[in-house]
Amino acid sequence: MKTIKNPPIKEWTSICKRATFDQGNLEKKVITILEDVKQNKNEALIRYTELFDRVELSSVEVTNEEIALAKTLVSEELQEAIQLAKSNIGMFHASQKEQETKVETTRGITCWRKSVAIDKVGLYIPGGTAPLFSTILMLGIPAKIAGCKEIVLCTPPNVKGEIDPAILYTASLVGVTKIFKVGGAQAIAAMAYGTETVPKVYKILGPGNQYVTKAKELVQQDGVAIDMPAGPSEVLVIADETSNPGFIAADLLSQAEHGEDSQVVLVGTDESVIEQVNNELKLQLNLLDRKEIAEKALGNSFSVVLNSKEQCIEFSNVYAPEHLIIASLEPFNYIEGITNAGSVFLGNYSCESAGDYASGTNHTLPTNGCAKNYSGVSLDSFVKKITFQEVTQQGILNIGNAIELMAEAEGLQAHKNAVTIRLKEINNV
Amino acid sequence: MKTIKNPPIKEWTSICKRATFDQGNLEKKVITILEDVKQNKNEALIRYTELFDRVELSSVEVTNEEIALAKTLVSEELQEAIQLAKSNIGMFHASQKEQETKVETTRGITCWRKSVAIDKVGLYIPGGTAPLFSTILMLGIPAKIAGCKEIVLCTPPNVKGEIDPAILYTASLVGVTKIFKVGGAQAIAAMAYGTETVPKVYKILGPGNQYVTKAKELVQQDGVAIDMPAGPSEVLVIADETSNPGFIAADLLSQAEHGEDSQVVLVGTDESVIEQVNNELKLQLNLLDRKEIAEKALGNSFSVVLNSKEQCIEFSNVYAPEHLIIASLEPFNYIEGITNAGSVFLGNYSCESAGDYASGTNHTLPTNGCAKNYSGVSLDSFVKKITFQEVTQQGILNIGNAIELMAEAEGLQAHKNAVTIRLKEINNV
Numbered sequence: 120m121k122t123i124k125n126p127p128i129k130e131w132t133s134i135c136k137r138a139t140f141d142q143g144n145l146e147k148k149v150i151t152i153l154e155d156v157k158q159n160k161n162e163a164l165i166r167y168t169e170l171f172d173r174v175e176l177s178s179v180e181v182t183n184e185e186i187a188l189a190k191t192l193v194s195e196e197l198q199e200a201i202q203l204a205k206s207n208i209g210m211f212h213a214s215q216k217e218q219e220t221k222v223e224t225t226r227g228i229t230c231w232r233k234s235v236a237i238d239k240v241g242l243y244i245p246g247g248t249a250p251l252f253s254t255i256l257m258l259g260i261p262a263k264i265a266g267c268k269e270i271v272l273c274t275p276p277n278v279k280g281e282i283d284p285a286i287l288y289t290a291s292l293v294g295v296t297k298i299f300k301v302g303g304a305q306a307i308a309a310m311a312y313g314t315e316t317v318p319k320v321y322k323i324l325g326p327g328n329q330y331v332t333k334a335k336e337l338v339q340q341d342g343v344a345i346d347m348p349a350g351p352s353e354v355l356v357i358a359d360e361t362s363n364p365g366f367i368a369a370d371l372l373s374q375a376e377h378g379e380d381s382q383v384v385l386v387g388t389d390e391s392v393i394e395q396v397n398n399e400l401k402l403q404l405n406l407l408d409r410k411e412i413a414e415k416a417l418g419n420s421f422s423v424v425l426n427s428k429e430q431c432i433e434f435s436n437v438y439a440p441e442h443l444i445i446a447s448l449e450p451f452n453y454i455e456g457i458t459n460a461g462s463v464f465l466g467n468y469s470c471e472s473a474g475d476y477a478s479g480t481n482h483t484l485p486t487n488g489c490a491k492n493y494s495g496v497s498l499d500s501f502v503k504k505i506t507f508q509e510v511t512q513q514g515i516l517n518i519g520n521a522i523e524l525m526a527e528a529e530g531l532q533a534h535k536n537a538v539t540i541r542l543k544e545i546n547n548v
Numbered sequence: 549m550k551t552i553k554n555p556p557i558k559e560w561t562s563i564c565k566r567a568t569f570d571q572g573n574l575e576k577k578v579i580t581i582l583e584d585v586k587q588n589k590n591e592a593l594i595r596y597t598e599l600f601d602r603v604e605l606s607s608v609e610v611t612n613e614e615i616a617l618a619k620t621l622v623s624e625e626l627q628e629a630i631q632l633a634k635s636n637i638g639m640f641h642a643s644q645k646e647q648e649t650k651v652e653t654t655r656g657i658t659c660w661r662k663s664v665a666i667d668k669v670g671l672y673i674p675g676g677t678a679p680l681f682s683t684i685l686m687l688g689i690p691a692k693i694a695g696c697k698e699i700v701l702c703t704p705p706n707v708k709g710e711i712d713p714a715i716l717y718t719a720s721l722v723g724v725t726k727i728f729k730v731g732g733a734q735a736i737a738a739m740a741y742g743t744e745t746v747p748k749v750y751k752i753l754g755p756g757n758q759y760v761t762k763a764k765e766l767v768q769q770d771g772v773a774i775d776m777p778a779g780p781s782e783v784l785v786i787a788d789e790t791s792n793p794g795f796i797a798a799d800l801l802s803q804a805e806h807g808e809d810s811q812v813v814l815v816g817t818d819e820s821v822i823e824q825v826n827n828e829l830k831l832q833l834n835l836l837d838r839k840e841i842a843e844k845a846l847g848n849s850f851s852v853v854l855n856s857k858e859q860c861i862e863f864s865n866v867y868a869p870e871h872l873i874i875a876s877l878e879p880f881n882y883i884e885g886i887t888n889a890g891s892v893f894l895g896n897y898s899c900e901s902a903g904d905y906a907s908g909t910n911h912t913l914p915t916n917g918c919a920k921n922y923s924g925v926s927l928d929s930f931v932k933k934i935t936f937q938e939v940t941q942q943g944i945l946n947i948g949n950a951i952e953l954m955a956e957a958e959g960l961q962a963h964k965n966a967v968t969i970r971l972k973e974i975n976n977v
Binding site: 197201203210336339369370376403413458461469474488492502507509510511515535538541544 | 633639653661682769832883890922923966
């Protein structure tokens with residue numbers, strides 16, 4: 120990783136800019152798939168699955184038998200690990216339930232809001248080399264706690280037309296209601312528009328490649344909500360003289376192994392710590408199965424040496440990292456200043472993997488600087504907050520005149536009349 | 549309004565479908581404006597303002613002198629009304645502050661989240677025949693309570709290059725930091741990309757015409773967040789034998805006067821109440837300044853007679869109205885069943901105008917069925933919720949093994965290593 124020493128503040132924004140990728144005619148391709156699935160439904164799904172996943176399916180829906188079989192194929196050890204993660208994630212997300220608080224804003228006027236589950240949600244779980252069952256925990260658990268009635272999951276099958284048992288086991292454990300063997304933009308289309316077997320959902324969540332991401336972006340225009348814009352994963356570590364360079368290197372690599380387009384950033388005031396981390400990186404990198412991926416990701420990555428802890432935090436706020444690790448014995452000194460980050464890991468033992476799997480926080484987080492304006496997935500992602508108000512006779516007497524004046528000033532006479540007719544009725548009684 | 553009697557449930561979805569409008573080459577036009585402003589900044593803003601608002605400005609920024617003058621031009625009565633509204637809206641939105649709750653998910657692992665303001669937000673206030681200062685209250689007050697540092701407001705000037713004094717007064721009252729005389733897609737572009745004088749913001753909120761809406765949709769693809777998709781305003785009223793038909797007619801008209809494309813829906817079990825409302829509508833309509841607009845909106849509107857209160861609520865959930873009025877002496881009987889609505893008005897004295905201006909709830913709400921998957925604007929709209937976790941030595945000892953197993957099963961060795969290196973260090977101590 121290259122090291123940038125004391126860059127002037129005016130250069131921070133450009134240093135923090137993520138790489139952009141040429142999308143070519145991605146949008147056109149994705150629109151074609153979306154339209155095709157909208158028109159031809161299951162037939163199109165089966166056709167695309169044959170084309171992209173190289174397997175001819177007779178049906179896209181996973182059967183109960185397949186789910187029952189999967190349970191026998193997941194080791195007891197792994198089942199227990201998944202259950203422990205479920206317990207922690209469940210506890211933290213359950214704590215996010217909002218209490219209804221009634222507020223009397225004026226005598227006779229009470230306002231409150233109520234969280235109500237989004238009825239039908241769709242979860243997308245990417246395929247590829249590894250079965251990302253942890254993402255099912257992160258999306259399915261809050262969906263269930265929120266009370267979503269229909270929780271649909273789409274994930275691409277392998278060439279044998281199968282889904283990894285750990286995926287099926289986890290989906291069943293968290294209460295996913297229907298699982299489909301469909302991946303890519305066609306899966307997003309199926310959940311956005313519905314097919315003969317895939318239910319139409321109101322919100323789609325989950326990570327994916329550029330096709331999936333573009334498809335999610337496009338179906339928004341048809342009224343389907345999505346979790347957030349997605350980009351390559353990233354971590355920023357703030358190190359100080361109390362950090363453990365070996366731990367930091369391991370954390371940077373755990374981010375770097377995600378993909379060649381991942382980015383890791385190391386920020387600190389102490390050049391020798393940064394040097395030590397770089398040395399550790401070389402040692403640890405060589406032992407990785409995914410060495411080539413991680414090596415390429417490190418090529419897009421960098422360290423920054425700055426003058427003070429305050430500057431480190433400020434730089435991090437400009438970068439707005441998905442994951443922020445405060446690798447310090449005294450991480451609480453840093454908290455106050457953090458304004459832009461997805462999830463923050465405090466202290467030398469809070470590795471990013473802990474949050475990726477089992478600490479309890481969600482790992483579906485804003486990337487690409489979106490931590491400036493988006494939150495990660497939480498219980499909030501699965502509910503709408505409906506506001507209620509009760510205005511009594513007393514209430515309308517207290518604010519009616521103000522409403523009449525404001526409505527009149529806005530040129531909205533009928534808005535005014537709706538108050539006037541009530542005030543007249545009250546005064547005549 | 550036409551009346552639909554006991555439609556079968558399978559027809560409800562199509563009855564509830566909102567009208568769609570041919571967008572023609574709207575997107576192309578808007579992309580041209582966005583690109584132009586991105587390139588040419590203030591020069592483009594001034595050029596478009598001359599073209600669309602028919603005034604040549606030397607500067608788009610509102611001066612302190614203009615703001616000071618505005619205060620002298622707003623009547624004391626109206627100032628007091630606006631202040632009363634501000635107080636109620638402020639009280640309700642302040643109650644939405646989330647307390648940080650630390651949760652120990654496993655011994656040695658603590659998770660919590662912290663709401664942090666989005667640093668820079670942009671508010672769009674439409675121009676047109678009336679000065680919509682009430683929307684400034686709805687957007688500016690929660691922005692200020694959240695702690696947004698930069699609150700930018702764009703609104704189109706009149707042909708004299710002026711902004712309505714009530715707009716300037718309200719913006720200044722709620723703490724807007726900068727006001728610009730720019731409207732339309734060019735205003736959205738200015739706030740999304742920044743110009744020499746308009747700051748680039750991270751999130752844009754507020755209603756607008758189809759150009760503004762399309763521009764907001766498009767700048768999302770450049771990482772700018774928006775409040776929600778926008779469509780024509782709408783209300784659904786559930787009436788029963790305890791309703792006041794005159795009040796209901798007034799409420800329907802207050803919605804209908806918004807625009808020709810507004811929709812109002814009346815649902816009930818009692819045909820005679822619906823008839824009475826229709827009679828009242830005719831009487832009250834004739835007295836309105838905006839009669840023509842309201843009349844056209846009523847042409848797109850309808851009443852539905854159903855068999856039971858439960859069916860009325862179910863129909864309303866399928867429609868998912870922006871505003872839902874329960875025009876009944878016993879509105880609380882209905883609450884439990886409501887799953888899809890933006891804001892709900894309970895009882896005969898809770899007119900929609902109350903929520904539009906001064907009850908305390910927000911009037912920026914999901915339309916076009918989006919109440920199924922979106923919340924209205926609230927304090928949440930102006931913050932990100934950052935998660936934090938502290939994993940101690942004890943904590944990583946408790947969940948480390950589970951993380952190792954899960955990371956291994958996902959094929960992510962470096963994720964596993966980040967735990968292993970820590971467990972080793974702890975056990976060697």
